Amino acid sequence: MKIGIIGAGNIGGNLTRRLTALGHDVSVANSRGPHTLTALAEETGATPVPVEEAARGAQVVVVTVPLKAVPGLPPGLFDGAADGFAVIDTGNYYPQRDGRIAEIEDGLTESRWTERQLGHPVVKAFNGTYAQDILDKPRPRGAADRVALPVSGDDEAAKKVVRDLIDELGFDTVDNGGQDDSWRQQPGTPVYGNRGGVAEIREALAAASPERTAEWRA
Structure with a gap:
């Protein structure tokens, strides 16, 4: 597939490494x-x-990208994307980094907030994944020690x-429902x-609580 990655930090960089290794463009x-x-491009193609x-x-x-950077992404970000394209949101709300986002503090799920900024539905995945695990933890389908990732989305x-792509990357997935349920995979759960x-x-x-703990509030 043709895949665009916006953000080349730990998660974005390691997804670039794995997805190019699997033959994606x-x-x-x-x-x-x-x-x-340049260095990442030379390493991965x-x-x-x-x-x-x-x-x-x-x-x-x-x-x-950090949540605080999402509203600053350029307008028309998805112009020219393929028909039926999917958007993966890996983000988390960290008030110490992102500042206070009132809607999230008032109970809006983080990915629902991101959807509103982007103007397009998202699939929440990789937000609770250690970046190094993207390189170190892939396992064949059916392996006893295969890690599973929760995935939320309305589309x-x-x-x-997205779930098929994660499977190809070497991880199982668990459907966590739509974005109104995505609080179950936010930080602190x-x-x-x-x-x-x-x-x-x-x-x-199933054990998650919708109450955001003090550690994860502004």
Whole structure:
């Protein structure tokens, strides 16, 4: 597939490494410009592009930037994306970094807030994944120690594309429902940072509380 990655930090960089290794056509962008991505491009074969071009022709677009940076992404970000493209949101609300976001503090789920900024539905995935695990933890389908990732989204077709891609990356997935349920995988919940398999991830999602703890509030 043609995949655009916006953000080349730990998660974005390691997704670039794995997805290019699997043969996907990856374009990668960051806030500092393509010239700062030369080393990653040489390592992986990905194409460094301006943010405005990252989604061009893409079937999947990964938005992996700090939440505070989402409103500043350029208008028309998804112009030229492929028909039926899916957007993966890996983001988390960290008040110490992002400042106070009133809607999230008042109970709006983080990915629902991101959707409103982007003007497009998203599939929440990888937000509780350790970046190094993207390189170190892939396992064949059916392996006893295969890690499972929770996935939330309202667009079932987009969610299937994302779950299939995660499977190809070497991880199982657990459907966490739509974005109104995505609080179950936000920071501070039992599933956040959880390296368990399908059964453990299901249990962790079921055990989550919608109350945002003080640690994760502004």
